[in-house]
Amino acid sequence: MKPVRSGASEFATAFFLTGLIVVATLPVPQASAQQPDKVPPKDGGPMSENYVLERRGDTFVRIDKATGQMTVCTVRTGQLTCRVSVEERQYFLDEIARTEERIKSLEERVATLEAEKVVRNQSTDSPKPEAGLPDSADQHSDGANPQEDAAKPRTAEEEKLERDFDRAMDYMSRAMRRFFDVVKEFKNDTAGEKS
Structure with missing residues (x-):
């Protein structure tokens, strides 16, 4: 007596055989001889x-x-x-020098902008003190009043400048931390090699 095959089992067999043929024809990865x-x-x-x-x-x-x-x-x-090579160490040192130069430039720019703001505020906002009368006690020698400056809303340019400065300081802080970690690791490696 011949076994009766259902359509589902014929389909499964055909699917299985097709899968075997596809897998057999796939390229075999080269052994790691190369x-x-x-x-x-x-x-x-x-x-x-x-x-x-x-x-x-x-x-x-x-x-x-x-x-x-x-x-x-x-x-x-x-x-x-x-281990950090001499070239990599020099790259880190150069990157730190570039970052320090950029921070110095940004600090100079901030100082210039703050000085311009003080001059602008003196010329437009604050009345001139009368001759012979001393300045008020809460004003700085440069004429800026810290209470007035804190109360005034900052412009978008000032906020952007402060964000840029904070971002530069964060970048410098991360760079310095990485550099000192590399130096510490280098010292540990050289100390381990000597012993």
Whole structure:
């Protein structure tokens, strides 16, 4: 007696066989014979876009795709730690110098704008003191009245300037923290190598 097949089981068999044929015709990835030591990043993060890691024994070499610069890295406590090269350290120092110069320029600009504001306020808002009478006790020697300045609403330009200044200070603070972390790590690495 011949078994009776239903239409659903025939469809499932055909679907299964089609899947096997498709899988069998897919290209097989090359074995790691061509590049045995390349280590692709697992998360597809910035390392995959800018750097290539190559294993060399117990260490890794991080190669910058854009510049070709190489950095030696090791795995410590489950994390990849890369030593800062002389070029990278110089880059950080140059970046800090550029940031400090920019902050200095912004501080000078703020001082100039504040001085212009004081002059503008003196010429339009405050009446001239009568000859022989001393200035009021709550005014500064430059003629600005801090109580009046605090009460006046700030212009959009002043608020933007303050936001820009705060942003620059935050950037500088982060850059300095990163730099000092790199210096501390470098000192720890060199101290570990000496012992």
